[in-house]
Amino acid sequence: MKELRCLSLDYSIASTAERDAAKGMWTALPGLKERGIILEAVPVATCNRTELYLRLPPGGTVPKALADPHARVFSGEEAVLHLLRVLLGLESMACGESSIVGQIRDSYGGAADLCGPWLHRMFQGAFRMAKLLRTCYHPGREPSVPWLMAERLRTHELFPDIRALIIGAGEMGTETARILSGLGVAFSVTNRSGGRCRMLAEQFGSPVLPWGEWMGKAGEFDALFFCTGAPYPVFQACCAEKNQYIFDLGSPPQVERDNSSQAFLLSIDDLAETAGEVTAEYRKKLRKLESEAVDAAQSICAELTALSAETYKRLVLLRAERIVADRANRTARKTGADADHLRRMGWSIVKALLSPAFSESDPHARRLWKILAGEMEDPDDE
Known part of the structure; x- marks a missing residue:
């Protein structure tokens, strides 16, 4: 367990730009693994976090090529608990949200x-445990980033009689449509893919705005929700109308800022500053889920330890077999026996000597297998 690490940059300690820049370090992973400097890695990227899960060689340290001075570092059981908390939404800006699971699964x-x-x-153990804990202890409908954004619409002088445009019909756009529908806000939808756009529009009975036309008609809407997956800005704040509400749900940002703009612009980075206050009451309902996550993480760690014991057993048996064969061949050469x-x-x-330990699974037996795996070596030639 000591060799496990998680390097975490999330919305609370790093901006979207800083998290995106950290991904550049991941290009070094294949080479580091090939040279044995790291044994395993899973890079994770979501809207609000950039993380790297590592398994290092015994006694190894995080390579300088991957170290970020701003990242939180979790080791051993802490790394397992952190992953489980992330999957449960306990580390999310919108605490308790479930969309994080799909994003982590895609990264994995x-x-x-x-x-x-x-x-x-x-x-695999964390996915399984997160699903079980959500089923048993989640308090119900959770907040989401689109919900946190849309709540700001209440401050608009025309709310709820406003017109909104959702740019992007993926997962984030769909959730935004659901939230706006619940608020009674009328909205149109546009998306690069016309098929997905029509499906979303039909689901909520909303008009479709062709992708090639939305920018020219953006000024006709009171609020714009940017939910695309583009790796660059698709809109400039300077093009927004006075007092227009612009919500940038993208990572990286979808809207290029302009200090001269008189529009109201809210990005994920902006939202991070106030999300804790908005969700404080809901977080109280997650206390049982948080406490159960600790025990669940310990269970996952026990499975990992058991896995290592089996690995050590196989290593011991392979080495023992090699030693026996070597001894048998040398004795046969000296004596002429078969x-x-x-x-x-x-x-x-x-x-016969090892069999008493085969059926044992307690920590002492696991330490025995580890010692044997590390110390059993081929004998020197006599």
Whole structure:
């Protein structure tokens, strides 16, 4: 467990630009793994966080190529608990939100070449436990980033009789549409993909604005919600109308700021400053979920430890088999006896000596396997 690390940059300690810049370090991961400086890695990127989960060699440290001075570092069991808390939404800007699970799953699925048995087991266990805990202890409908954004519409002088435009019909755009519908706010939808746009519009009975036309007609709306996945800004704040509400839900940002603009602009970075106050009351309902997460993380750690014990067992047996074969061959050369017969006899003795520990799974037995795996070496030639 000591070799596990999580390097975490989230909305509370780093801006969107800083989190995006940290992703540049990930290009070093394949080379570091190939040289054995790291054993496994899973980079994670979501709207509000950039994280790197690592398994290091025994006694290893985080390479300088991956170290970020601003990142929080979690080790061992702390890293497992942190991952579980992230999946439960307990570390999210919109506390308790569930969309984070899909984003983490996508990141994990994209790390196949870097991941290995330990991190596979850790992530699979965390997904399983998070689903169980949500089912048993989640208090109900959770806040979301679109909800936190849309709540600001209440300060608009025309609310709720305003017209909104949702730019982007993906997961974030769909959630925004659901929130606006609940607030009784009329909205139109635009998206690069016309099929997805029509599906979302039909679901809520909203008009569709063709992608090629939305920028020219943006000034006709009281509020704009940017929910695209573009890696660059698709709108400039200077183009906004006076007193128009602009909500930038993108990471990286979808709206290029302009200090001269008289529009109201709210980005994810802006939202981070007040999200704690808005969700304070809801967070109280998550206390049971938080306490249960600690026990669940310990359970995941126990599974990881058991996995390592099995790995050590296999390593011990492989080395023992090699030692027996070497001894049998040398004895056969000296005495003329049959090498296969000697090997079978020697292997029977080794299995008899090790068999009492096979059925044990307590910490002392695990330490025994680890010691044997680390200290059993091929004998020197006599």
